[in-house]
Amino acid sequence: MAINLKVLNLYKIPLIITAGLVLAFLTLFILFQLRSPVLIVSEDTFNAFYGIKRIKAEILPDSIAMFRRIKMITVVNDAGEDIVPHAITEVSSHPYCVLFPLRFTRSARLYKEQNPDIPVILLEGRNSENTTEFDFIYKTDIEDDLNKAGLAASLIATEGKIAVFLEINAENQGRDAFLMGLSEGKALDTFFYNNYSSYKQISDLSCAVLAGTGGEFIEGNAEIPVIIISWLDPGYFPSNVVMIINDSPLAQAREAVRLFSAGEKEGLIRSKIHVQNSKIIDRKLLRKIQKIR
Numbered sequence: 001m002a003i004n005l006k007v008l009n010l011y012k013i014p015l016i017i018t019a020g021l022v023l024a025f026l027t028l029f030i031l032f033q034l035r036s037p038v039l040i041v042s043e044d045t046f047n048a049f050y051g052i053k054r055i056k057a058e059i060l061p062d063s064i065a066m067f068r069r070i071k072m073i074t075v076v077n078d079a080g081e082d083i084v085p086h087a088i089t090e091v092s093s094h095p096y097c098v099l100f101p102l103r104f105t106r107s108a109r110l111y112k113e114q115n116p117d118i119p120v121i122l123l124e125g126r127n128s129e130n131t132t133e134f135d136f137i138y139k140t141d142i143e144d145d146l147n148k149a150g151l152a153a154s155l156i157a158t159e160g161k162i163a164v165f166l167e168i169n170a171e172n173q174g175r176d177a178f179l180m181g182l183s184e185g186k187a188l189d190t191f192f193y194n195n196y197s198s199y200k201q202i203s204d205l206s207c208a209v210l211a212g213t214g215g216e217f218i219e220g221n222a223e224i225p226v227i228i229i230s231w232l233d234p235g236y237f238p239s240n241v242v243m244i245i246n247d248s249p250l251a252q253a254r255e256a257v258r259l260f261s262a263g264e265k266e267g268l269i270r271s272k273i274h275v276q277n278s279k280i281i282d283r284k285l286l287r288k289i290q291k292i293r
Contacts, residue, residue: 036096037069038257040249041084041104043077050248051233062254068096070253085111097121097136097260101249105131121256123249123269126167126212138256140247141268143177146211148273148292149227150181152243153207154188155288156225156281160206161189165214168194174211225280234276242278243289247271 047055059070073087084107088098097119100108105122112120112134121136131137146166153162162182166174175192182190188206193199196216208217210228218226218238226241231248234241251272259267275290 035068036094037071037092038066038253039071039073039088039092039095039098040253041073041075041088041098041100041107042249043079044074045077046231046248047072047074049232049236050250051235054233055250058250066254066257068257072250073098081106081110083107085114089115094118097257099123099249099253099256101125102127102131108134119260121260123252123256125247125249136256136260136265138252138259138267138269140252141270143173144268144270145229145245145247146174146177147181149209149211149229149243149245150178150183152181152227152289152292153178153209154182155285156227156242157188157206159188160204161191161202162207162209163199163202163205163214163217164190164192164209165196165199165211165217166192166194166209167212178209178211223280225278229271234274237276239276239279242276242281242286243292244274244276245271246274 055072059072063070071091073084073091075083075087079087081104084104088095088111095118098108098111099121100111100123102122102124108120108122111118119136120134121138122131122134124131124137124139126140126142164175164178166178179190182188191202193214196214199214199217205224208214208221208224208226210217210226210230212229215228217224218241222238222240224240226237227243227245228237228241229245229247231246231251232244234244237244252269255269259269273293275286277286281289
Protein backbone atom coordinates (compact mmCIF):
# COMPACT_ATOMS: atom_id res chain seq x y z
CA MET A 1 0.00 0.00 0.00
CA ALA A 2 1.49 3.30 -1.07
CA ILE A 3 2.02 5.96 1.59
CA ASN A 4 0.89 9.45 0.73
CA LEU A 5 3.79 11.65 1.82
CA LYS A 6 1.72 14.82 1.44
CA VAL A 7 -0.82 13.52 3.98
CA LEU A 8 1.97 12.62 6.43
CA ASN A 9 3.46 16.08 6.09
CA LEU A 10 0.09 17.65 6.89
CA TYR A 11 -0.03 15.65 10.13
CA LYS A 12 3.48 16.78 11.03
CA ILE A 13 2.67 20.49 10.80
CA PRO A 14 0.50 20.67 13.97
CA LEU A 15 3.09 18.64 15.87
CA ILE A 16 5.88 21.00 14.79
CA ILE A 17 3.82 24.04 15.79
CA THR A 18 2.97 22.51 19.18
CA ALA A 19 6.59 21.57 19.82
CA GLY A 20 7.67 25.09 18.90
CA LEU A 21 5.16 26.65 21.28
CA VAL A 22 6.20 24.34 24.12
CA LEU A 23 9.87 25.17 23.52
CA ALA A 24 9.13 28.91 23.46
CA PHE A 25 7.12 28.64 26.69
CA LEU A 26 9.88 26.68 28.42
CA THR A 27 12.46 29.21 27.29
CA LEU A 28 10.42 32.12 28.63
CA PHE A 29 9.78 30.26 31.89
CA ILE A 30 13.49 29.59 32.40
CA LEU A 31 14.36 33.22 31.65
CA PHE A 32 11.60 34.34 34.04
CA GLN A 33 13.04 32.17 36.81
CA LEU A 34 16.60 33.33 36.17
CA ARG A 35 15.81 37.06 36.35
CA SER A 36 16.53 38.69 39.71
CA PRO A 37 13.32 39.12 41.73
CA VAL A 38 11.58 42.13 43.23
CA LEU A 39 11.36 41.80 47.02
CA ILE A 40 8.74 43.41 49.26
CA VAL A 41 9.33 43.54 53.00
CA SER A 42 6.24 42.74 55.04
CA GLU A 43 5.14 41.44 58.42
CA ASP A 44 2.94 38.53 59.35
CA THR A 45 0.11 40.72 60.67
CA PHE A 46 -0.14 42.58 57.37
CA ASN A 47 -0.26 39.30 55.45
CA ALA A 48 -2.98 37.94 57.71
CA PHE A 49 -5.24 40.98 57.44
CA TYR A 50 -4.53 41.56 53.76
CA GLY A 51 -5.32 37.93 53.01
CA ILE A 52 -2.87 35.21 51.95
CA LYS A 53 -5.01 34.16 48.97
CA ARG A 54 -5.38 37.79 47.95
CA ILE A 55 -1.59 38.28 48.09
CA LYS A 56 -1.00 35.29 45.82
CA ALA A 57 -3.74 36.42 43.43
CA GLU A 58 -2.18 39.89 43.07
CA ILE A 59 1.47 38.84 42.92
CA LEU A 60 1.00 36.53 39.94
CA PRO A 61 -0.38 39.05 37.38
CA ASP A 62 2.06 41.74 38.52
CA SER A 63 4.97 39.32 38.18
CA ILE A 64 3.84 38.33 34.69
CA ALA A 65 3.35 41.97 33.67
CA MET A 66 6.88 42.87 34.82
CA PHE A 67 8.32 39.55 33.64
CA ARG A 68 10.03 39.40 37.00
CA ARG A 69 9.11 37.45 40.11
CA ILE A 70 7.75 39.30 43.14
CA LYS A 71 8.60 37.75 46.50
CA MET A 72 7.36 38.73 49.94
CA ILE A 73 9.89 38.90 52.78
CA THR A 74 7.72 38.31 55.83
CA VAL A 75 9.00 38.87 59.37
CA VAL A 76 7.24 38.76 62.73
CA ASN A 77 5.87 42.03 64.07
CA ASP A 78 8.45 42.46 66.82
CA ALA A 79 11.45 41.40 64.74
CA GLY A 80 14.56 43.50 65.34
CA GLU A 81 15.74 45.81 62.60
CA ASP A 82 18.79 43.59 62.00
CA ILE A 83 16.54 40.57 61.29
CA VAL A 84 15.11 42.04 58.07
CA PRO A 85 18.42 42.32 56.11
CA HIS A 86 19.22 38.73 57.07
CA ALA A 87 15.76 37.55 55.95
CA ILE A 88 16.17 39.34 52.61
CA THR A 89 19.57 37.78 51.94
CA GLU A 90 18.18 34.31 52.65
CA VAL A 91 15.64 34.77 49.85
CA SER A 92 17.90 36.48 47.31
CA SER A 93 21.52 37.59 47.50
CA HIS A 94 21.12 39.98 44.58
CA PRO A 95 17.51 41.10 43.98
CA TYR A 96 16.49 43.57 41.29
CA CYS A 97 15.32 45.93 44.04
CA VAL A 98 13.87 45.79 47.55
CA LEU A 99 10.70 47.66 48.54
CA PHE A 100 10.44 48.80 52.16
CA PRO A 101 7.25 50.27 53.65
CA LEU A 102 7.90 53.34 55.83
CA ARG A 103 7.60 51.36 59.07
CA PHE A 104 10.75 49.45 58.07
CA THR A 105 12.85 52.59 57.54
CA ARG A 106 15.53 51.57 60.08
CA SER A 107 15.87 48.13 58.53
CA ALA A 108 16.06 49.76 55.09
CA ARG A 109 18.95 51.95 56.27
CA LEU A 110 20.79 48.95 57.67
CA TYR A 111 20.23 46.87 54.54
CA LYS A 112 21.41 49.75 52.35
CA GLU A 113 24.61 50.05 54.39
CA GLN A 114 25.28 46.33 54.09
CA ASN A 115 24.30 46.11 50.40
CA PRO A 116 25.19 49.44 48.75
CA ASP A 117 24.96 47.95 45.24
CA ILE A 118 21.32 46.85 45.59
CA PRO A 119 18.58 49.46 44.96
CA VAL A 120 16.44 50.21 48.00
CA ILE A 121 12.99 51.71 47.42
CA LEU A 122 11.12 53.38 50.27
CA LEU A 123 7.32 53.46 50.07
CA GLU A 124 6.30 56.35 52.32
CA GLY A 125 2.56 55.92 51.88
CA ARG A 126 0.61 58.96 53.06
CA ASN A 127 3.29 59.91 55.59
CA SER A 128 6.83 61.17 55.37
CA GLU A 129 10.00 61.24 57.46
CA ASN A 130 13.57 62.47 57.14
CA THR A 131 14.51 59.84 54.58
CA THR A 132 16.71 61.85 52.22
CA GLU A 133 19.48 59.22 52.29
CA PHE A 134 17.40 56.90 50.09
CA ASP A 135 17.75 57.20 46.32
CA PHE A 136 14.20 56.11 45.48
CA ILE A 137 11.26 57.41 47.52
CA TYR A 138 7.67 57.08 46.38
CA LYS A 139 4.52 58.37 48.09
CA THR A 140 0.85 57.58 47.83
CA ASP A 141 -0.96 60.05 45.57
CA ILE A 142 -3.32 61.34 48.26
CA GLU A 143 -4.90 63.91 45.98
CA ASP A 144 -5.78 61.30 43.38
CA ASP A 145 -7.24 58.98 46.03
CA LEU A 146 -9.43 61.69 47.52
CA ASN A 147 -10.41 63.02 44.11
CA LYS A 148 -11.72 59.58 43.16
CA ALA A 149 -13.44 59.28 46.52
CA GLY A 150 -15.15 62.60 45.87
CA LEU A 151 -16.29 61.53 42.41
CA ALA A 152 -17.66 58.25 43.79
CA ALA A 153 -19.42 60.12 46.62
CA SER A 154 -21.08 62.44 44.11
CA LEU A 155 -22.50 59.40 42.30
CA ILE A 156 -23.70 57.74 45.50
CA ALA A 157 -25.08 60.77 47.31
CA THR A 158 -27.29 62.31 44.67
CA GLU A 159 -29.17 63.92 47.54
CA GLY A 160 -28.43 64.51 51.19
CA LYS A 161 -25.10 65.15 52.90
CA ILE A 162 -21.60 63.64 53.03
CA ALA A 163 -19.34 63.05 56.04
CA VAL A 164 -15.60 62.84 55.37
CA PHE A 165 -13.20 61.54 58.04
CA LEU A 166 -9.78 62.78 56.98
CA GLU A 167 -6.56 62.25 58.93
CA ILE A 168 -4.75 65.45 59.89
CA ASN A 169 -1.61 64.90 57.80
CA ALA A 170 -3.74 64.74 54.62
CA GLU A 171 -6.20 67.46 55.54
CA ASN A 172 -4.95 70.36 53.42
CA GLN A 173 -4.42 68.67 50.06
CA GLY A 174 -7.03 65.98 50.68
CA ARG A 175 -9.92 68.34 51.35
CA ASP A 176 -9.43 70.31 48.12
CA ALA A 177 -8.92 67.14 46.06
CA PHE A 178 -12.09 65.59 47.46
CA LEU A 179 -14.18 68.70 46.78
CA MET A 180 -12.81 68.86 43.23
CA GLY A 181 -13.90 65.28 42.61
CA LEU A 182 -17.24 66.00 44.20
CA SER A 183 -17.79 69.02 41.97
CA GLU A 184 -17.62 66.79 38.88
CA GLY A 185 -20.92 65.36 40.01
CA LYS A 186 -23.38 67.36 42.06
CA ALA A 187 -22.59 69.97 44.72
CA LEU A 188 -23.55 68.54 48.11
CA ASP A 189 -23.19 69.61 51.73
CA THR A 190 -19.94 68.08 52.98
CA PHE A 191 -18.70 67.90 56.58
CA PHE A 192 -15.05 67.15 57.41
CA TYR A 193 -13.80 65.52 60.61
CA ASN A 194 -10.32 64.61 61.87
CA ASN A 195 -11.66 61.77 64.03
CA TYR A 196 -14.86 59.98 64.89
CA SER A 197 -15.14 61.53 68.37
CA SER A 198 -15.84 64.96 66.82
CA TYR A 199 -18.65 63.56 64.64
CA LYS A 200 -22.24 64.45 65.50
CA GLN A 201 -25.18 62.60 64.01
CA ILE A 202 -26.15 64.16 60.67
CA SER A 203 -29.68 63.95 59.33
CA ASP A 204 -30.04 63.11 55.61
CA LEU A 205 -26.54 61.64 55.51
CA SER A 206 -26.15 59.88 52.15
CA CYS A 207 -22.48 58.80 52.16
CA ALA A 208 -19.42 58.60 54.42
CA VAL A 209 -15.76 58.62 53.41
CA LEU A 210 -13.15 57.15 55.76
CA ALA A 211 -9.69 58.37 54.76
CA GLY A 212 -7.27 57.10 57.38
CA THR A 213 -9.57 57.72 60.35
CA GLY A 214 -13.20 57.36 61.46
CA GLY A 215 -13.33 53.58 61.23
CA GLU A 216 -15.80 53.52 64.13
CA PHE A 217 -18.43 54.97 61.80
CA ILE A 218 -18.98 51.61 60.13
CA GLU A 219 -20.44 50.19 63.34
CA GLY A 220 -24.07 51.18 63.77
CA ASN A 221 -24.43 52.85 60.35
CA ALA A 222 -25.18 49.85 58.15
CA GLU A 223 -27.64 51.83 56.04
CA ILE A 224 -25.09 54.48 54.96
CA PRO A 225 -22.87 53.74 51.90
CA VAL A 226 -19.19 54.01 52.81
CA ILE A 227 -16.04 54.71 50.80
CA ILE A 228 -12.86 53.75 52.63
CA ILE A 229 -9.11 54.02 52.10
CA SER A 230 -7.77 50.75 53.43
CA TRP A 231 -5.60 47.73 52.58
CA LEU A 232 -7.70 45.31 54.64
CA ASP A 233 -9.20 42.29 52.91
CA PRO A 234 -12.63 43.37 51.55
CA GLY A 235 -14.09 40.35 53.36
CA TYR A 236 -13.64 42.18 56.66
CA PHE A 237 -16.04 44.95 55.68
CA PRO A 238 -19.84 44.91 55.86
CA SER A 239 -22.00 45.19 52.74
CA ASN A 240 -22.46 48.96 53.02
CA VAL A 241 -18.75 49.52 52.17
CA VAL A 242 -19.06 50.23 48.46
CA MET A 243 -15.58 51.32 47.39
CA ILE A 244 -12.20 50.37 48.87
CA ILE A 245 -9.15 52.42 47.88
CA ASN A 246 -6.18 50.11 48.41
CA ASP A 247 -3.01 52.03 49.24
CA SER A 248 -0.94 49.05 50.43
CA PRO A 249 2.72 48.50 49.48
CA LEU A 250 1.68 45.39 47.58
CA ALA A 251 -0.82 47.38 45.51
CA GLN A 252 1.88 49.95 44.76
CA ALA A 253 4.70 47.51 43.96
CA ARG A 254 4.20 47.31 40.21
CA GLU A 255 4.11 51.09 39.72
CA ALA A 256 7.04 51.56 42.10
CA VAL A 257 9.17 49.17 40.05
CA ARG A 258 8.12 50.95 36.85
CA LEU A 259 9.19 54.32 38.30
CA PHE A 260 12.48 52.82 39.50
CA SER A 261 13.18 51.20 36.12
CA ALA A 262 12.54 54.55 34.46
CA GLY A 263 15.12 56.17 36.75
CA GLU A 264 12.60 58.30 38.65
CA LYS A 265 14.02 59.18 42.07
CA GLU A 266 10.69 60.37 43.44
CA GLY A 267 7.10 59.89 42.41
CA LEU A 268 3.45 59.60 43.37
CA ILE A 269 1.62 56.30 43.11
CA ARG A 270 -2.12 55.94 42.66
CA SER A 271 -3.95 53.43 44.80
CA LYS A 272 -5.97 50.53 43.43
CA ILE A 273 -9.76 50.70 43.40
CA HIS A 274 -11.99 47.83 44.48
CA VAL A 275 -15.77 48.17 44.18
CA GLN A 276 -17.83 45.73 46.22
CA ASN A 277 -21.12 44.24 45.08
CA SER A 278 -23.00 46.15 47.77
CA LYS A 279 -26.65 45.31 48.31
CA ILE A 280 -27.54 48.88 49.23
CA ILE A 281 -26.42 50.21 45.84
CA ASP A 282 -28.27 49.29 42.64
CA ARG A 283 -26.34 47.60 39.84
CA LYS A 284 -26.60 50.52 37.43
CA LEU A 285 -24.93 52.81 39.97
CA LEU A 286 -22.31 50.18 40.78
CA ARG A 287 -21.34 50.00 37.11
CA LYS A 288 -20.82 53.77 37.08
CA ILE A 289 -18.64 53.57 40.19
CA GLN A 290 -16.63 50.70 38.70
CA LYS A 291 -15.63 52.97 35.81
CA ILE A 292 -13.71 55.22 38.23
CA ARG A 293 -10.03 54.37 37.79
